[in-house]
Amino acid sequence: MxxxxxxxxxxxxxxxxxxxxxxxxxxxxxxxxxxxxxxxxxxxxxxxxxxxxxxxxxxxxxxxxxxxxxxxxxxxxxxxxxxxxxxxxxxxxxxxxxxxxxxxxxxxxxxxxxxxxxxxxxxxxxxxxxxxxxxxAQVMAGTPAVPFLESHGFSCVLTVRGMVLRLGDLPPGRAEELVAAGPEGYRLVRWRGVVPDEHAAALARAKTAMADPAEFAGEQWDAERVRETAEVVAKRGDDLYTVAALRGPVVAGFTELVVPHGAAGRAAQYDTAVAPEHRGRRIGLWVKAAMLRWLAEERPEVREIETDNVGDNAHMLAVNAELGFRVERESMEYQAAAADLPSLSA
Ligand SMILES: CC(C)(COP(=O)(O)OP(=O)(O)OC[C@H]1O[C@@H](n2cnc3c(N)ncnc32)[C@H](O)[C@@H]1OP(=O)(O)O)[C@@H](O)C(=O)NCCC(=O)NCCS
Structure with missing residues (x-):
């Protein structure tokens, strides 16, 4: 051939x-x-x-x-x-x-x-x-690419589950219930677009705390980078929404969602994180539920939300499952050593 x-x-x-x-x-x-x-x-x-x-x-x-x-x-x-x-x-x-x-x-x-x-x-x-x-190589689970790669020296190093929440499937009152059940000593704040100055440094600290040091080599965020990231979204014409849980001035957890310009029926979940010392208080669920309520008021045209869950992030999968997200597709990242790949003479 x-x-x-x-x-x-x-x-x-x-x-x-x-x-x-x-x-x-x-x-x-x-x-x-x-x-x-x-x-x-x-x-x-x-x-x-x-x-x-x-x-x-x-x-x-x-x-x-x-x-x-x-x-x-x-x-x-x-x-x-x-x-x-x-x-x-x-x-x-x-x-x-x-x-x-x-x-x-x-x-x-x-x-x-x-x-x-x-x-x-x-x-x-x-x-x-x-x-x-x-x-x-990135492939979809359940397609012929999986046996193809596995028979040519590749192994799977990462699984990403694409999940979707259809807002119409949420039981009435569920988001309100979850918002009302927020933990003592914390309060919710929210903003659209670029972070207000008063929360910028605290949000940057929360983003740095969330970066898995093993995966991202201790990714550092500062207020400037947080603002720039939001500006990139705005330049595309998309709307970024953020809900954060504060303990005093500290951002204990936050969730970000983007409603794309021109395709507002499906919003995309961006980062959600809870700083390690604030985990175990259902803050992830709390901020996400507050986001759902806000979205229903502000952007009623949004019908569904998609999100990607990387690897075996059991806590985030549990939060998403509790909110009603369903796995829609699963993709995998495969890796091989060049030395193990077939050669032209074989
Ligand atoms: C994956 C893909 C590239 C394989 O192409 P292909 O030309 O059919 O592969 P080959 O004929 O060279 O297959 C070589 C070997 O891979 C394995 N293999 C390939 N397809 C397979 C399947 N559907 N089931 C089981 N084993 C399979 C077999 O060991 C096969 O050898 P065999 O036919 O002697 O049993 C093709 O199915 C495809 O285009 N899939 C969609 C795109 C995609 O996901 N690409 C992967 C990104 S790298």
Whole structure:
């Protein structure tokens, strides 16, 4: 089979690439929004600053090179179309420091013929040539990508559960009940957009306390960074809402939610955290319930809220389950050592 490298993709190649993404999406990603042509073009052309990318495709019709053309195969796409594509992201400078990121997509009618494996071997060459020692891949649970990656040296390092709360499913009075049951000695405050000056430093301290030192290398927040993050949301035209639980001047816990501009039916949960010394008092549930009440008053057009839960964050999963969030999809991050990936000669 032919594998072609697309250094500088043409319009026709972008169109073919998009065709593969759309066909794969239809087969594997029920419930997720389909990629648009503009998103595909941005993916292939719009280089992120500081990241290089390499692209490969397997043409669907290859009558002159038909070594792997199985009987009845390669007819579902027009001559010249792509049967499969692969993208390798190379963030930062060449070298072992950071893993590359691989994404392989094979049209459903062309699977189990070794195309995915071949593209992985080609990308592995690209990885090694760039001095990388590792690679990661993001996949949806329950799709063929899981057995594919697990049979090629990858193991799962992270699970992310995408959960959705349909506000219409909340029992009447539930949020009010939870708000009324808040802990003694704490009070709620809320603001829209950028944090008021009086809470900025305290919110930054709460954000720093929430950062898992193992995961984020002790991520530091200050008032300026908190404001800048909120300004980025505002520049996109989205609305950021924050509810915080205060003990004196201290932010003991907070929750943030964003109502996107132009798609206000579904809001996105951002950070929720309770500082370690204030845990065990149901503050997470309290601030989230207060957010639900506020949202109902302020943005009645919001019908559902989506949130991502990373790893085995049992407390946050329990809080979300108590509020009525249901798991909608589960994605996984896989990792492999470049040395364990298939090689072209195999
Ligand atoms: C995952 C994917 C790329 C595999 O492509 P493919 O061309 O079918 O894979 P291959 O034919 O090279 O499979 C190689 C081996 O992987 C394993 N494998 C692949 N698909 C599998 C499946 N559905 N069930 C079980 N094992 C599977 C098998 O061991 C297979 O060898 P075999 O066919 O000899 O048993 C393809 O299913 C796809 O595009 N999925 C959607 C997009 C995606 O999630 N990509 C992953 C991101 S990296």
């Amino acid at each position: 032919d594998v072609i490298a697309l250094d500088d993709p043409t319009d026709a190649q972008i169109r073919e690439w998009h065709g593969v993404l759309a066909a794969v999406h239809a087969a594997d990603h029920a419930g997720e929004p389909a990629p648009t042509r503009a998103q595909t073009a941005a993916l292939l052309l719009g280089a992120e600053p500081g990241t290089r990318r390499r692209l490969w495709a397997v043409p669907a019709a290859a009558p002159d090179h038909g070594a792997s053309a199985a009987p009845g195969g390669f007819t579902a796409v027009p001559e010249g179309g792509f049967a499969a594509v692969a993208l390798l992201r190379l963030p930062g400078a060449p070298g072992a420091e950071r893993p590359g990121e691989i994404d392989i997509r094979v049209r459903p009618g062309h699977r189990r013929r070794g195309i995915g494996r071949r593209l992985l071997a080609v990308a592995a060459e690209g990885l090694r040539a760039d001095g990388r020692t590792g690679v990661i």
